[in-house]
Amino acid sequence: MPVGAPQEDQVNLMELVQVLRAGWKPIAAAAVALAVISAAYVSFVAVPIYTASAVVMLDTRKPQAVDFAGMVNGLTGDSAELNTEVEVIRSRGLAQKVVEKLDLVSDPEFNTSLREPGLIGKMLGALRDAQPPSAERQLESTVSNLLTAVTVKNQPSSYVFAISVTSEDPQKAKLLADTLADTYIVNQIEMKFDATEQATEWLANRVSTLKLELEAAEEKVKAFNTQTSLVSAETLTLLEAQLKDLRERLGATERERDAAVDRLAQLEAQTDPVERLKLANDAQMSDLARRLDRGEAGVTAEDLAARYDQVVARARLDVARLKDQAAALERSRQALSAQISSQGDDQIKLQQLTREAEASRALYEYFLSRLKESSAQQGIQQADSRVLSAAVRPQFPTAPRKKLVVVMATLLGALIGVGAVLGRHMMRSGFRSARELEDEIGGVVMGQIPLVEGADRGAILAYLRDKPASAAMEAIRNLRTSVLLSNVDKPPQVILSTSSLPGEGKTTNSLGLAMNLVGIGKSVLLIEGDIRRNTLGQYFPQFEKRPGLVSLLSGRATLETVVAHDDSIGLSLIMGERSAVNAADLFMSDAWKSLVEELRTRFNYIIIDTPPVLVVPDARIIASSADAVLFTVKWDDTSRGQLQEAVSMFETVNQPITGFVLAQIDPERMKAYGYGGKYGRYGAYASYGSKYYVE
Structure with missing residues (x-):
């Protein structure tokens, strides 16, 4: 597959499960954090709210005191009228009567202008230079706040309404529910009385008018009889x-x-x-x-x-x-x-x-x-509703529901954590398995190297030296085998190690590969190709001041004086050294080519640790003198874009990359992602190798 070839879009559920399993810590942390915050809020900050409910029944069967239809008909109880009555109970007019009756304008719970403003409120008030609200505005605000605390529900398939009112005071909640129910019933009677009174007044005026019209009509009949000689x-x-x-x-x-x-x-x-x-x-x-x-x-x-x-x-x-x-x-x-x-x-x-x-x-x-x-x-009007049961003083608050709030906050925190983990996963551009890397670049992954723990580079060297049977060294042995067998007819002698950017583990891989080759009785030379940084000097501080590659190529030193030998690991090294000479020009010189040819005669294997490809062109130049090019990719870090650009640079100079190395694999995270066992998947069945590794 060519580099950067688009992958077929599909959703891998198992991969998502593995991603969530790997990210259980941030998910759990988010859930616990929100659970603690919500528990603290409902326990120490939130004000308990009490709810009291009065039950009102719409009475559609009313006995008539006299045998005639009333001027104001009662309710029939159909669904439209039931819904209308719900809205009547929640109307501002009825709420205003309750506010005025109970003087809720003087209650800070419903008249928010009476509350002591907080810090932010004081700051906003100072900025706005706000004047206290008028009495009319306070009344409107109080009515709105009361309506916010009122809930009216019609019980299904019945003429029963539940009028619920919430308040910070349980006794006040009961009083408000009862007062609202009583006001609703009194309002019905008042409306009927007013309607009857208006009808009576209108009828009285109409009767007077009709009486005059009747008298005028009878007078016309009488006058006509008088004026004409009518026969029978x-x-x-x-x-x-x-x-x-x-x-x-x-x-x-x-x-x-x-x-x-x-x-x-x-x-x-x-x-x-x-x-x-x-x-x-x-x-x-x-x-x-x-x-x-x-x-x-x-x-x-x-x-x-x-x-x-x-x-x-x-x-x-x-x-x-x-x-x-x-x-x-x-x-x-x-x-x-x-x-x-x-x-x-x-x-x-x-x-x-x-x-x-x-x-x-x-x-x-x-x-x-x-x-x-x-x-x-006028004296026998009855309300269409009656109180079925008065409100009872609540014993326990209805809000906040502590357990529910904590549970919901925990779930919300978990969802936030899941979103963050999935978002991070969707935004990632690194590689977590050899299969991903091979699918992306179309090349061969020759090695998968776990992360070698160490406080510094010296500690890493000691780990590689003292634990030859460790998982890391076993993975490097697999890399060694893959490199040597990459060309059976002509095994590579000069091996170049590079990466896209610094810090991706190429130097550690070069050092581990060199030590493995020494372990099979071969003479190995490790060359510091990155003369600008002199990274090998951090592994071998005893050779840091020794003349290096630049001195050798410039003729200021001989090969015998430049090559250093570490007896503890049996490895020969040519250190790098800082110089004003341009490194690219140095590696394109005939001296470099001659040096490589001479080194081929003296050592079985020569490993050149080069600078990152995306930083300087040195690696591409040195690659022309190498038999094999190993490209190190940092696990779950090196982006696809960086890798594609680096590989494209090698393609522009017609220099193929022999193989790739997936380095600095985090075993625990790799296991969490489902790619391997205790030590990660460093080979097809490496998860079974824990019995063979000695850490």
Whole structure:
């Protein structure tokens, strides 16, 4: 895998568990700290709070003193009304009545302006130059504080309310709960009384108005009866019957008149004697005609014509008479129709006035009845609720709940500790196992070296020398084996040891590897490649003033005078020494290359401890003369970014890194993280090696 290749995002639960297990100390410390703080707070700082509760029941079944619906209806008890009553109990108006009744404005518990301000309050008051709040503002604040202490709950599936009030004084809590319940019930009665009184007053005004309207309506009926000659309804019916009979007579007369007019016209138009005789239909004229036909003496045609003229004259008289009769009947009909129409209009007007008077009377009587009912109800109003049980003086405080507070604080502290541990874990960029390191860089981890404890570098050297069977030396032996077998055909002779930054353990690793190689009977030379710091001088202070590498390369000293030998460990050394000469130029010189070639002939193995890669370029230059490059990574410290940058620097000069060393492993922490047993995982099964290590 190439350096810096992105890892697939996934959540490893076992890894998180191991991280939390490794960080149990800060988690426990945070939990204990918050537990102690909370216990101290609830024991010595927090003010105990007492809660008293009065129980009120909404009574929806009320006996009626009189058998009529009240002007102000009672509650039905549906969910909306129950919720409304809860809000009424918690209303500012009701709370203000309690404040005024108990004079809570004078109580520092509810009127915070009466309390002695703390240090911060005094400082803020001095900065603001605040004036004391007005009486109105103190009242509003006291009401708000009381409402904060009030809790109203409706018991499920019931008409019962629990009115709870908290206070620093148990007796005060009981008094407040009872007073609030009583005030709520009295408020219901007062509201009903006020509503009834307002309704009574409105009804009284309405009744007076309706009475005047009724009197005015009746006066209109009376005045109309006086001003008009009205007949009764029965008489009007008879007149209508007369009008019908008159219309029938008029019709018959008009038909008779028309027939008479037609007969007169026929009589006047006829000239034939025979036809005249038939039309006349007169007995006398018929007798004269028979006598004339018999030829009786004294009867002439003139007599017959004279008689016909009489018949026509009589017909004219009949027509005139019938016309007069029809005209008279028509006049009578018109007069009677006009009389009936006038009487009908007056009757309708009278009926309308009468109905209006009756409606006014009914409305007046209804409101008068409601006025009497309302007046009767003013003295019998009842509240919709009643106190089911008065509050009891609490014996024990309800807050703070010490055990719960301590437990919750402990849990909170543990959560804070867990958050801190996980946050630190998520933010970490170091490596805790060889697998992590190999996955990151795509290289081979040749060694995993535990942290060697020591007060100073001399103590570390003594540890490595005196405890060859220790876990650290066993891990270095594994490193030695891996290095020597890295190239079977041509085992590396010149080995370079470097790291990203100082303090990552490369010098200790170089020294331990050199001592291990000496242990198998090889001649080994350890060269201080970091001439700027002269770290080996802290391990071997007896050689610190000895001529070093710079003197050798500059020709001021010979190899025999520069090489130091420590008989206690059988190791040869070339110390570093400070110089104004540029180290990079020094290691790029032919003298350096010649020196390396000469040393190859004198020693079996040459180990060069170089400066950090990210600080100076010396290591990359020296690497060109080495057979193997060991790169030390400090366990759980060297960041991925630092490692990637350092490895990239080697890649730019085409110098491969032979292997990596995970150094300064903390055994206990590594075990906590789940990477190994007692001594950490320094090999595939190194956790089983505790029986083989001698510390």
